[in-house]
């Protein structure tokens with residue numbers, strides 16, 4: 810049985826970090842409070858490398874960033890739910906226990922080494 814306490818702490822830490830990264834450029838979706846959607850805001854302060862980017866480009870860019878962060882956020886949330894359900898640490902392809910080294914590297918890993926990448 811995988812000891813989930815350490816992983817749970819790391820997942821919660823990552824969730825908090827993702828929320829702080831998402832907050833300035835996204836808001837919780839009105840349909841699902843656990844999903845984030847990019848906000849169309851002109852108050853976002855970006856570095857000046859995008860001087861020529863117009864407002865729409867900036868929004869598109871935010872959406873791309875939010876997509877990535879939100880995808881990661883969903884993985885973290887589902888792992889935390891699995892910990893609550895007692896199903897954490899099982900490969901979603903074959904059901905085998907996920908190697909500890911994999912969980913150490915990424916506590917939200919969903920597959921064993923054999924099925925690495927199969928669930929992505």
Ligand SMILES: [Zn+2]
Nearest residue numbers: 900903921924
């Ligand atoms: Zn597997």
